[in-house]
Amino acid sequence: MSASLAPTARVVSAEPAEFAAAAYPEPAPSAFGAFERSYYEGGPRPADTVDAAALEHLTGRLREAEYAYLSLDVFDTLLLRNSKCESRRFWEIAERWKALLPRSFRAISRDDLYAARLRAAEIAYSCGPILNSTQEGRLDSLVGVTLALTKLPSDLQAQFISAELAYEGENTLSNPLILSLVSAHRQAGGRIVLLSDMYMSASEIYRLLCAHGIGDVPDRLFTSAETTVNKRTGTIFGPVARALGVDAAAIFHVGDSFQSDFFMPRFHGWAAQHLPIPLHEERLRDGDLRAFRDTVTGFER
Amino acid sequence: MRDGLAAAQEQYGFERLGPIVAYYLHDLDGILERLVTQRGGQALFVSRGGLLIEEALKAYRASVEAPPRPAEAPFYVSRFLAAKGAWTRAPKQALAVLDRELRSGTAQAYLRRLDPGVDLKIADTRVFRSFSEFMEANGPYQSACRQHLEAQSALFERYFADLAGDRRLSVLVDTGWQGTIQSLLSHAFPDQEFWGANFGRSGPDIDPRIAGRLLGLGFSANSYDARRPLSAFTHHRHLIEALFEPVGESIERLQELDGKVAPIGAEAFSSGRLRPSEPALFDGVLRYLRQTAAALSYAALVREKNHAAERLADDILFPSRETAHLLGSLTRSVDFGSRQLVPVLLDPAQAADPAQPALNPEERIRRALWTQGQIALECRPAIARERQQALLPKKGPVATELPAKGPWNPAAPKVAIIMRTMDRLIFLHRAFESVARQSFDDYVLVIFNDGGDAAAVESELRNSRLDRRKVILLDGIENRGMEAASNAAIRHVNSEYIVIHDDDDSWIANFLATTVDYLDRNKRAAGVVTHAIHVEEEISGDKIVTRQRSPYNEQLRSIQIGELLVGNSYPPISFLFRRSHYDQVGGFNENLPVLGDWDFNLKLAARAEIGVIPEKLANYHFRVSRGDGAYDNSIVGGADLHRRFNAVVRGSLVSDEALKPLAGAIAVAPLLHQLKTLMRVQLSRNTTTSPAPAVLAPGAEDRQGPGGAMYDYPAISSRIDDRLRYNLLSRKRGLRLTWIPKNMCSTLKLSFAVAEGVVAREIVDDFRAHPWWIHNWMSPLEPRNPLDLGHPHSVAVIREPRSRLKSALVEKALYAEDADFNRIVAPLLESYAHYVPRAAEDLTVADLLKALRWYPDHALDPHWQAQSGFLSGRYETLLPMNDPERVSAYFAGHGIDLITVDHHAVSRAIGEPFTLSSQDTVYAARKAMGGQMRPVEFSTELEQRIAELVSDRFASDVALWERVQAG
Numbered sequence A: 001m002s003a004s005l006a007p008t009a010r011v012v013s014a015e016p017a018e019f020a021a022a023a024y025p026e027p028a029p030s031a032f033g034a035f036e037r038s039y040y041e042g043g044p045r046p047a048d049t050v051d052a053a054a055l056e057h058l059t060g061r062l063r064e065a066e067y068a069y070l071s072l073d074v075f076d077t078l079l080l081r082n083s084k085c086e087s088r089r090f091w092e093i094a095e096r097w098k099a100l101l102p103r104s105f106r107a108i109s110r111d112d113l114y115a116a117r118l119r120a121a122e123i124a125y126s127c128g129p130i131l132n133s134t135q136e137g138r139l140d141s142l143v144g145v146t147l148a149l150t151k152l153p154s155d156l157q158a159q160f161i162s163a164e165l166a167y168e169g170e171n172t173l174s175n176p177l178i179l180s181l182v183s184a185h186r187q188a189g190g191r192i193v194l195l196s197d198m199y200m201s202a203s204e205i206y207r208l209l210c211a212h213g214i215g216d217v218p219d220r221l222f223t224s225a226e227t228t229v230n231k232r233t234g235t236i237f238g239p240v241a242r243a244l245g246v247d248a249a250a251i252f253h254v255g256d257s258f259q260s261d262f263f264m265p266r267f268h269g270w271a272a273q274h275l276p277i278p279l280h281e282e283r284l285r286d287g288d289l290r291a292f293r294d295t296v297t298g299f300e301r
Numbered sequence B: 001m002r003d004g005l006a007a008a009q010e011q012y013g014f015e016r017l018g019p020i021v022a023y024y025l026h027d028l029d030g031i032l033e034r035l036v037t038q039r040g041g042q043a044l045f046v047s048r049g050g051l052l053i054e055e056a057l058k059a060y061r062a063s064v065e066a067p068p069r070p071a072e073a074p075f076y077v078s079r080f081l082a083a084k085g086a087w088t089r090a091p092k093q094a095l096a097v098l099d100r101e102l103r104s105g106t107a108q109a110y111l112r113r114l115d116p117g118v119d120l121k122i123a124d125t126r127v128f129r130s131f132s133e134f135m136e137a138n139g140p141y142q143s144a145c146r147q148h149l150e151a152q153s154a155l156f157e158r159y160f161a162d163l164a165g166d167r168r169l170s171v172l173v174d175t176g177w178q179g180t181i182q183s184l185l186s187h188a189f190p191d192q193e194f195w196g197a198n199f200g201r202s203g204p205d206i207d208p209r210i211a212g213r214l215l216g217l218g219f220s221a222n223s224y225d226a227r228r229p230l231s232a233f234t235h236h237r238h239l240i241e242a243l244f245e246p247v248g249e250s251i252e253r254l255q256e257l258d259g260k261v262a263p264i265g266a267e268a269f270s271s272g273r274l275r276p277s278e279p280a281l282f283d284g285v286l287r288y289l290r291q292t293a294a295a296l297s298y299a300a301l302v303r304e305k306n307h308a309a310e311r312l313a314d315d316i317l318f319p320s321r322e323t324a325h326l327l328g329s330l331t332r333s334v335d336f337g338s339r340q341l342v343p344v345l346l347d348p349a350q351a352a353d354p355a356q357p358a359l360n361p362e363e364r365i366r367r368a369l370w371t372q373g374q375i376a377l378e379c380r381p382a383i384a385r386e387r388q389q390a391l392l393p394k395k396g397p398v399a400t401e402l403p404a405k406g407p408w409n410p411a412a413p414k415v416a417i418i419m420r421t422m423d424r425l426i427f428l429h430r431a432f433e434s435v436a437r438q439s440f441d442d443y444v445l446v447i448f449n450d451g452g453d454a455a456a457v458e459s460e461l462r463n464s465r466l467d468r469r470k471v472i473l474l475d476g477i478e479n480r481g482m483e484a485a486s487n488a489a490i491r492h493v494n495s496e497y498i499v500i501h502d503d504d505d506s507w508i509a510n511f512l513a514t515t516v517d518y519l520d521r522n523k524r525a526a527g528v529v530t531h532a533i534h535v536e537e538e539i540s541g542d543k544i545v546t547r548q549r550s551p552y553n554e555q556l557r558s559i560q561i562g563e564l565l566v567g568n569s570y571p572p573i574s575f576l577f578r579r580s581h582y583d584q585v586g587g588f589n590e591n592l593p594v595l596g597d598w599d600f601n602l603k604l605a606a607r608a609e610i611g612v613i614p615e616k617l618a619n620y621h622f623r624v625s626r627g628d629g630a631y632d633n634s635i636v637g638g639a640d641l642h643r644r645f646n647a648v649v650r651g652s653l654v655s656d657e658a659l660k661p662l663a664g665a666i667a668v669a670p671l672l673h674q675l676k677t678l679m680r681v682q683l684s685r686n687t688t689t690s691p692a693p694a695v696l697a698p699g700a701e702d703r704q705g706p707g708g709a710m711y712d713y714p715a716i717s718s719r720i721d722d723r724l725r726y727n728l729l730s731r732k733r734g735l736r737l738t739w740i741p742k743n744m745c746s747t748l749k750l751s752f753a754v755a756e757g758v759v760a761r762e763i764v765d766d767f768r769a770h771p772w773w774i775h776n777w778m779s780p781l782e783p784r785n786p787l788d789l790g791h792p793h794s795v796a797v798i799r800e801p802r803s804r805l806k807s808a809l810v811e812k813a814l815y816a817e818d819a820d821f822n823r824i825v826a827p828l829l830e831s832y833a834h835y836v837p838r839a840a841e842d843l844t845v846a847d848l849l850k851a852l853r854w855y856p857d858h859a860l861d862p863h864w865q866a867q868s869g870f871l872s873g874r875y876e877t878l879l880p881m882n883d884p885e886r887v888s889a890y891f892a893g894h895g896i897d898l899i900t901v902d903h904h905a906v907s908r909a910i911g912e913p914f915t916l917s918s919q920d921t922v923y924a925a926r927k928a929m930g931g932q933m934r935p936v937e938f939s940t941e942l943e944q945r946i947a948e949l950v951s952d953r954f955a956s957d958v959a960l961w962e963r964v965q966a967g
Helices: A034-041 A052-062 A084-102 A111-127 A139-149 A155-171 A176-187 A203-211 A237-244 A258-267 A281-293 B005-036 B050-063 B080-084 B091-102 B109-115 B133-138 B140-165 B180-188 B227-234 B237-243 B278-290 B298-317 B321-329 B349-351 B361-367 B369-376 B381-390 B425-436 B454-462 B483-489 B511-521 B561-566 B579-585 B594-607 B639-654 B660-684 B713-732 B742-756 B759-769 B771-776 B802-816 B819-832 B845-852 B861-867 B886-892 B903-910 B921-927 B941-953 B955-964
Strands: A069-073 A077-083 A172-173 A191-196 A220-223 A249-257 A272-274 B042-046 B072-075 B169-173 B193-201 B213-222 B256-258 B260-263 B333-335 B339-344 B413-421 B445-451 B473-474 B497-500 B527-540 B544-551 B575-578 B610-621
Touching: A034 A052, A052 A176, A052 A249, A052 A272, A069 A258, A077 A258, A077 B445, A084 A111, A084 A155, A084 A281, A111 A139, A111 B005, A139 A155, A139 B381, A139 B594, A155 A172, A155 A203, A172 A176, A176 A191, A191 A237, A203 A220, A203 A281, A220 A237, A237 A249, A237 A258, A249 A258, A258 A272, B005 B042, B005 B050, B005 B169, B005 B193, B005 B213, B005 B278, B005 B298, B042 B050, B042 B140, B050 B072, B050 B169, B050 B237, B050 B278, B080 B091, B080 B140, B080 B861, B091 B133, B091 B180, B109 B133, B109 B140, B133 B140, B133 B575, B140 B256, B140 B497, B169 B180, B169 B483, B180 B193, B193 B819, B213 B227, B227 B237, B237 B278, B260 B381, B298 B321, B321 B369, B333 B610, B339 B561, B413 B425, B413 B483, B425 B454, B425 B544, B445 B454, B445 B483, B454 B473, B483 B594, B497 B511, B497 B579, B511 B527, B527 B594, B544 B610, B561 B594, B575 B579, B579 B594, B594 B639, B610 B802, B886 B921
Parallel strands: A069 A191, A069 A249, A191 A220, A249 A272, B042 B072, B042 B169, B169 B193, B193 B213, B413 B445, B413 B497, B445 B473, B527 B610
Antiparallel strands: A077 A172, B256 B260, B333 B339, B497 B575, B527 B544, B527 B575
């Protein structure tokens, strides 16, 4: 019999003594990720006070290199939303639009406006993904299509947009933690750029910032609604760095979305800090969405 | 007065399509208001579908008392005419469309389709592969074509200029789908802004130039999406096409009359003559628009639409036979120079019509324009439902209103990803990216630093793109071994599922999404394995250089304990398992420095099913050994340990409660491994040789035969494994096996032995008594025995392309009576497709079916056929398999090879009568009629000689077995 065909295995039961398992102490987790975990899992934070530990961590990160720009996400970072889910926000905005209707259009209900708004977003979105997933709807376009679908006169468009901006202003707060970070960066001679994946134009976002008294925060402001590139797909980071005239490594970005504000900017060479929406806040919004869908049904799809 | 079908269609148009069309028309009107009225554009209703859309829109406007809009007109055009029209201004785009539609043809065919009125004597009979190829050959026919295209182009420009006037924006209104006309016009008339306001937008090749202006107001989807019920139209677009298709031919040419450009054939659509080709359906829609839509607010319209859409999706995706008749009696006309009507569904009764080409059910299902509808006509309701379901994405049609999941909960993540590492920083960046890129994000990654430099690992982590919240870094301080490290890491997180991500391996981005979805839906499975890519690489400085990528475990379809006993068949990187089963097994065996994953897999597989996802979702990386062992895989660098602990693992398995009954199998498994080795040697003799590599890649020695011959042993081995696996599967579930090629009999017997551990002794005895099995088993791909056509229980196996055989096999399973049985049969049969080489492309499914079935004598009895429902009377020819000449002539005529079956050997192996029947019903009938099995003698001189040779080779194995048995 050739050697290669010789049986090589036998059933045996004893394990070699030198491989008997030893007892080891349970290892303790390192501090890596501790800030993000505690920020995410920590309880509610008062809206008018600065989380000192968080500020220390963020400023520490900012000092790791000489960053020319501090780049900030807008919604849920610079401006904190309240616990209403998106559907409820649209629903309440539709209520405000309803109040703006001239007498001759009173037959159009809040339901109609809400349904038309969802539909308008869908129509705008259906055109979007084809362009490398980068085209966003725009508020003026959304409102315009909403008006068309409900057969309302187009001259209501400006009023509708103003009503939506006013609503957003009432349902957001400026984030004291981020404002403190902005101050620290400014004192160090740095500049601020805002990046938003949002259907609002730069001027609409700027109006909102002014309404909160923080119109002086941004040196530059880019929104996906106007640039046809966005954070979600990462297409915005290269062009913005070029527009700012700095290397990617000279920008430090902070935002709440792991994909848009951390994963993608890191991929494009930016430094980034993920500042997640806290878990308790996400739970509140999730609960609100479920409650909303219990009461308002039949529109989505 | 309408007949029954027409009345039902009218009602269907009213109830189901009415609300959906009203919704579309409402939004269309809004879009036209915005683009036409407010922006000074024009609406062009594209013939043919757009013309009836315009009719419906007028009816809708009248019912809601909306005024008609100016700047709306019919646009008599087709894709064919648009391509002609764009010929001069956008030749590249026009040629691409003509190529796509006209395909291969002769000069005469091209000329006739371009211009049916052409009168040319054409001598050239060459067949061109495409229209472009034809046009490249300059000649009189090409000149004629060019002349026609240029003339049509010039006329088209005038025609469109007349329509547009001074407007610069045109909205094309049509049924759908990819906006070809819009694309052509956008290229040909760049100064115009073209929008599309289709009912549906669908297709993979939408021109980016128009993508942002092509609206699918009814739906926009390439496939069905449960959250958007109207996307069900992607499975039956012809329903909308038929609804809006008027009587009249496609407009494909322009002419000049009295100094004006006129589309030829447009008079059929003129006012007063425009008629729907499906009047009942269309009338139902109009009735809804007139009676109901007017009273609805926009919100109510949306709700009505949503309600109707859900029911319509069910009708399209899961039609009953009645619904299939209702919506399948529609026809669709083809254009592009062709004049014919295509039925949506094919009438099963046509098989009885000698004038029609005979199609079997599977062919009709494949050819029908509405697959689900044809299935409803061909299959019993329960089976039809299963097949219709199989056409959908995994989740099925059930849509959820609520978000699929709430916020990410770090206290209870779905998956714990365990990554052990020790001084292998070079791999960590890739491993971290592998996790960070996962589309599924409900996980915690636990990294266990098993005695290496913890600070270096943390530094790599900081450079990673991992979500910091989801990473736990544990420092074990000193090396405690892979399995102890795994257990320690697993204790640190409370998850439902667990996966071991070796630090040198990687995943495709949807690995977790796919495997988690599988375990969520298959509650009985303890875990799930995916196929993988085997990546051979080497370290060059601080770089990892990929040398080769090849499929790994490509043939794996299910996990069988018998096979796992022979060797580990999947790497940790491709295996997600349940924590509950991990707990049952008692975790990883910390006493094993190597093969711990194999030990764990065996214990898990002994307790519950392990699923397989046949998609390559993981990368199993192997380094070409440098000899210093620094970055070797454990399986390479620790080869000695592997050999040593192979026996240790087997020994420990015997003491495992779930594996105790398989003690015999555990013992005989190495023997099976040896048999495979023998087979490998045998195969290598007939394999083309290639120079042996200077440095053997890990695992490459498995492919190296005597004298350095290389062959694809893993692939061959996998094929053998498939046979084993499916045989086992059937046996395990108490089902009778369907058929076994003769040369697989010994494999089958071995597999039983290994899986059940009950006939191991007999196996050994049989090796002595009938060593020809080994010969047969050794050459499974090269059957040497003469075809035994005279045997009454032979079965034909066809050498056929995989896909066609597969569909035939599936059909075979579906038409049998026992659903459970068939669930087993289908994959078993399907697996055989891997075994047959490519040949005989022109065979029909019917041929395959006939060949694949085993026909007992009494099956030829028409009375028996009628009583048993055998073949459901679908196949006109039944071949007596015991008539060698007839069978031989039939199959030879189709280029089919036959492989015979030794059922007698199988019967002896399993200790009970064994049938080759493909259906339980056939088996029962045969038994009732006293059918007996006859032994087959294998005593040729050649076999005897080989038998002696092999018996000799195995003498020591048998001796070993006897020693083991003796304790």
